[in-house]
Amino acid sequence: MHTFTIRPIGFVRKPDRSEPYIEILPEFETGIYRLETISHMFVLWWIHEADTPERRCTGLIIPRVRNPVVPPQKMGNLATRSPNRPNPIGLTVVKIVRIDGTSIFVDEIDAFDGTPVIDIKPYLPNGDRVNKEVALPKWFEHLLESRPADRRLSFGGESGEPQE
Secondary structure, eight states: OOOOOOOOSEEEEOOTTSOOEEEEOGGGGGGGTTGGGOSEEEEEEEOGGGOSTTTSOOOEEOOSOOOSSSOOOOEEGGGSOOSOSSSOEEEEEEEEEEEETTEEEESOOSSOTTOEEEEEEEOOTTTSSOOSOOOOOGGGTHHHHHSOGGGOOBOOSTTOOOBO
């Protein structure tokens, strides 16, 4: 089995009552040159609070998502967004609000303050979106409507393309 070394390029910062941001470490500053020309990016982060031998597993779980109409069903953890996984890597798409030095301010991120960021990548709409119908378990579909209106997508159009 191969082993890999992953080191953070920065950390998530969530100061009280202010915008969340990603603090890029100084040695990676040149890597964000001209990032301000990009509106959205993927953030890959290490789910460090779930990084224990017991949680680094593959198995069946009942997702924590709760739908008042349709209860979740048991699924393999790799078929969910569970933090319990062999490699606890989180993935979030964020809108870049502004950049100040090595601080990339974002609209929101579902990681804790101090979470190690292992990579960022620009969001490219021609290749990073689903252009066909999306299949989800029935108990998960209600989450599409629970997103804030400005971040909600509809997959019901005739073309199957996401629509605002």
